[in-house]
Amino acid sequence: MFEFVHNNKTAVQIVLGLVSAGLVIGFGLSGYSAMGESDNYLAKVGKTQITERQLAEAIGNQAVPDDMKPMVVEQLVSQQLLQEKAQQLRMTVPDAVLREAIGSIPAFQVDGKFDSKRYQELLAAQQMTPTQFEDKLKKDLVLRQLMDGVMQTGFVSNSELQRLNSLMGDKREVSVATLSPEQYLAKVSVSDAEIKQYYDANLTQFKAPEMVKLEYVSYSQADLAAQQTVSDAEVQKYFDEHKSELAKEERKVRHILLTAPKDMKADDKAKVRQQAEVILLEVKKNPAQFSAIAKAKSQDPGSAANGGDLGYFAKGAMVKPFEEVAFKLKKGEISGIVESDFGFHILVLDDVKGASLADVKPQIEQKIKQDKAQVAYQAQVDKFSELVYQQADSLKPAADALKLKVVQSGWVTRKAAEEPLLNNPKLIEAVFSDDVLKKKHNSEAIEVGRDQLVSARLLEYKPSQTQALADVSAVISSKLKLEKAAKLLASDGEAKLKALNAGNAVELAWGEAKPFSRIGEQGVAEADLKAIFKADNSKPVYVGANVPNRGYVFYKVGNSVAAPALTPENKFRMGESLAKMYGQVELTAYLDSLKKDIKVQYSHRLKKSVE
Template sequence: MLDAIRQSATSWGVKVLFGIIILVFVFWGVGSIGDGSKTQVVATVNERPILAQTFRQAQQRAVENMRQRNPEVTHEELRAMGLGRQVLESLVAEELLAEKAAQLGVTVSDVELRQKIYQLPYFQDESGQFDPDLYRRILNSQRIGIAEFEDDMRRSILSEKIERYVTHPAKASEEEAHELFGYSREKRTLQYLLVENDDYLDQVNATDEEVAAYYEENKEAFSVPMRLSFSYLPFTPSALASKVDVPEEYLREEYEARIDEYMQPEQVKARHILIEVAEGANEAIVEQAKREIETVRMRVVELDEDFATVAMEVSDGPSAVNGGDLGWFTRGQMVEAFEEAAFSLEPGAVSEPVRTPFGFHIILVEDREDEHVTPFEDAKESLKLAIAEDRAADLVSNLLDVALEQIYAGDSLEAVANDLGLAVRSTDEPLTRDGAQMILALTDKALDRLFSMEEGYVTDTPLETVDGYVLATVEKRLPPDYEPLEDVRETIAERIRQDKAEEMAKAEAEQLAERVQESGVPAELADALETSRPFDRQGLIEGLGMNQELTQQAFAAEKGAWLTGAWAVNDGYIVASLHEITPPTQEQWATEKAMWVDFISESKKEELFRSFLNDLQQKAEVLVYQQELIQ
C-alpha cells in the first residue's frame, strides 16, 4: 500500500530510482557480521546507518507490493529475484540523495508535505477532498504509523526535488525528435523469390540409424516428469453446489432482480477482407488499394467466389487465416466507419468498400441479432448454478471438518464421500504437475505436498485450492522417465526429414542468390517474384515471419539492390531485393511530434539521472554488515 501511495506521489525519475536504475550500485565493503555493535545496522552510507528495522519494514512493503501483483509468488522466487538486495540498494540511494539534498540546501516544508498528501486520491472522500479520518484509518489498516508514513513521504518528495534539479537541463529539440521519428517510422518492401522447404520433402527420408542417433543425442527433449494417478474429493463451491436446492420460485425472483444482466445488445456475426493502407499514404497508394478492394468485391459479389476463401488469399491482417472471420461483435467494438457499415447490412449482404484507419474493407454479415432479453428458460440453469455455488461456499468449512474427523478415524476417501453424499473423482491417466494443477487449481505449497505423497496415503490435512480444499489419495507414482523410442519414432523421423528438406532448400536458395547477384532474376522465375507487405525495423515481415538480420540488411540496402545470400523465413528461404522505401508522412509527424519530443526528453533525463546516481555511488563509502539479511 505504501509503495502504491508513493508511486502516485512521485515522478518518473523516482520510480526508476527505486526500481531499475538503482542496480548500478555495487557494495564495496563487507564488515564483520560478528561485530556486536553492528547487529542492529544492516549497512552504513558515508558512516550513516541503515537500521535492520528500517530494512525489514521496507522489505515487507516490497514483498506485499509483489504479492499484490502476483499472489502466488513464493519466498524462493523472491530470493531468486534478489529482492532483499534491491531493497537495500533503494535505501542506500535514499541516503545518498538525502545527503546531496542537505548539501544543496534542498528541504521539504510541512506545507509541501501536506499539499502532496492532500492530493493523494487514497485519502480523499467522494467529493475529492482530503479526509483526515480516512487518512488515519487507511494507515492503521496497513499497520503504518502516521509519523513513519509522513517521514517516508518527505524523503520521496525530497528525492523528487533532486531528480527535477538534476534533470532540468535535459530537453529534446524538434530536430532530434524528427530524426528519430523518421528512423523509426520508415518502412521498406522486398521483392523476393521463395524456395520452400516442403518442396523437398519427397526427396528425403530418415533411416532407423538416424532416428536412433537423434533420440540418443536429444534424449532430454523426450523426458517425462514425475506423474501421479490419484483420487480426490473436492470441497469447493462448484463441487458442493449439487447439495444446494434452489426453488424455481426463488430463481424467477432472482432472474427479475438481475434482468439487466440478461439484456443482450444488438450484435452481428461478420467476416471482412482488408487491403491495408497506412494513414497518410499518398494518393497513388490509396487509389491502388481502392482498385484492389473493388476487384475483390467483384469476385465475391458478381463472380460468386467464396468470401472466406478469397479472404484467406488476399486479406491483410490476422483474421485472414480464418477466412476473415470476426465472430460476433456489438456496437462500440469496431472503429466507427466499420461499425456503421456492418450494422447496416442484412445477413448475406456484402458491403461497398469501407475506408478505416487500417485501409479498405469489404464486409460480409453472416448473421445478426437484435437487442433482446435472454428468456428465463435459457438463463435458468446458469443462474441456478451461480446461486447454488454462492450458497455452497458456506458449506465448505463444515463438511470439510466432518470429512477430516473421519479421515483421522481411519476411514477411506470413498467411505467419507459416501457418508457426505459426494463422489470421489479419479484421474483418467497419470498427470504431471501441470496436469494436476489444471484440474485442481492448487496453491504451490499444496501441489508440492501432493507430489511428495506416497502411494496409498490419504491427506490428513486438506490441500488448498484457489476457492476451497481437496482431500486426495495417491494411487500410483511414476518417477521421471523418457518416452520410449518406439513412441516417438515417427515424430523424430519427420523432424529429420524436415531438417534435411530445409538444408536442401537453403542450398538451392544460396545458389539462386549467386545467380541473381550476377545476372538478375532468371526468365523462367520472373512470374514467381513476390512482393512483401511494408515492414518496419522491428523485424516482423507479414507472411514471412521474424528475421531481425534480414530486416537489418533491408534497411541498410539501396533501393533495387539484391541482399547478399539466402534468408530463412517461415516456409523456407528467400532471395530478396529492396523494392520500396516508404518514409513517414508529414501528417504522421504532425500527429506524433509531441510524443517523440517527450520520449527523447524522458530518455535524456533518465540517462542524466543514471549518471548522477553513478557519480554519487563512486564517491560514497557503503559498508554492508549483515549479508544474511539481504540474500
C-alpha cells in the same frame, strides 16, 4: 509500488505506493541468486538494513518468489540511497505541501472533499497512524523531489530528433518470397538403420517421466461464496448503509459560457460579466429558449452546438464553483451568474438520476456472499487441514464435513499437471513425496492460490520408462526427413539468391511489395533489416536468409520512401519521450554514483554469483 503488486489491494495500500511508482530502475538480474536464510537483512545501505519484513510490506504483504527478490530489493536499495542523499542535502517538505498532497488523494475524499474521518478509518484498517502515514508520505515526496531534479535534466537536440525521425520513418518497398522445408520432403528419404541409430543415440529424449493420477479436494473462498444465500432484507440493509457509494447522484445540466480567463484585466472581465447578466435576463424571461440562446451565444466549443448540453455527471467531474451550484439547483431551475476559471456560466438543471436498488442488486449480492464466505472460510481452514491430516487414508471425511467434491485428475508429472489448479510446485512436490507415493496418505492441505487449499492422494502411479522404438519410429522418421529437407533448402536457397543478384531469372512466388521500416518488422532478422536498408536501390537487390521454423526467405528490395517531416506535435512528443528516457538513464547513473559514496552491502542470499 512494483509491477506485480496485486490489483485488489485496499485503497490505502494503493495510495502508499503511488508516490514511489516512478522509481523503477533497470538492472540485470542474471547476476543474482537467492541463497540461504542465515542473515537478518537482505541488504544494507549505509547503516540502514532492508529486511524480509520491509520487502513484504513493499509489495502489500505478499509472498515474494526467490527469483523476484533481487529486483524488489534493488528497488528498495535505490529508494534508500535517494533518501540518504536527501538527508545529506537537508531536503524537506513544507507542512502546507504535505497537507495538500494528503487532501488530493481520492481514497481520503468524500464527495470530492478531504474527509478526516475517512482518512483515519482507512489508515486504522491498515494498522497505521496518521503520524506514520504522514512521515512515509513526507519521505516519498522528498524522494520524488530529488528524482525529478535528476530526471528532468534530459535535453534532446533538433539534430537528434531529426536522426531518430529518419530511423523510425524511413521505409523501403520490399517483396517477400519463401521456400519452406516441406517443399523438399519428397526429395529425401530415411532408412530404418538411420532411425535406429538416432534412437540409440538419443534414448533420454524418449524416456517418459514418472506420472501419477490423483483424487483431490479443493477448499476455496470463491467456492464458498457461490454456495451462500442472500435475502432481500440483507440486500436492502446493505443498500441503505452504503447508498452514498452505490447510488451516486448524477445531474444533467445545460449551460451558457462567456469566456473570461483568470489573467483577463479586471475592466474587461467586468464587461464580460455584464454581457452574461443580459443573457441571464433573457433566458429567465424565456426559459424554453435556453438551448437556442446557448447555441447562439455560448462560447463553450464543446457544448454550444448541442444547446449547452453537458450530459449527466457526478460530483467531482466539474470545477468546484460550477459543481456547487449544479448540485443545489432544482429540476428546471436556472442559476444566477456562476464565475469559474473559465469565465461566467448560466446553468439550468434538466434532470437528476441515481442508481436504484435494482441496478446494483447483483453487485450487492456478490459483495455479501463474499463477506459471508470470508468469515466461513477462515472459520473452517483449520478444520479442513486437520481432517485431511488426521484421517489420512481418505479424503471423504473432509469432503463430507465441508460439502466438498472429490475430483479425479489427469496425469501429473514432477514438472506439470493438466489441471491448472494442480499445477502448483508445492502441491506437486507433496504428491511425489514418500508419504503420498509409498504410504498412500493424503497430502497436507497446500495453499495453491489466494484463499484456496487443496489436498490430494494417489490413485495410480507410472514409473519413468523408455518408450519402445516401434512407438517413436514415425516421430524420428519425420524429424530426420525435415532435417535433410532443411539442408537441401539451405543449399538451394543460397544458390537461388546468388542467381537473383547475378541478374538471372528464378521462379519464386513473390508477394505484393510492402513498405518495411527499421523497427516493428516481425519475423525479419536484424541482420536482414540492416542489409535491406543498406541496399543500393538503383538496381534490383535481393537479400535472403534461412529462418528457423519458417524456411528460406527472399527479400526483393525496391524504392526508398523518406520519412515524413516532423510535425510540431510529433516533434514535441518525440522530444518528451526521449527526455524521459535520458532522464531514466541519468537517474541510473546517479544511483551508481551514490553507491560509491554510500556503502551498499547485500546479504549472501542476494550476492552476485560468478558467471
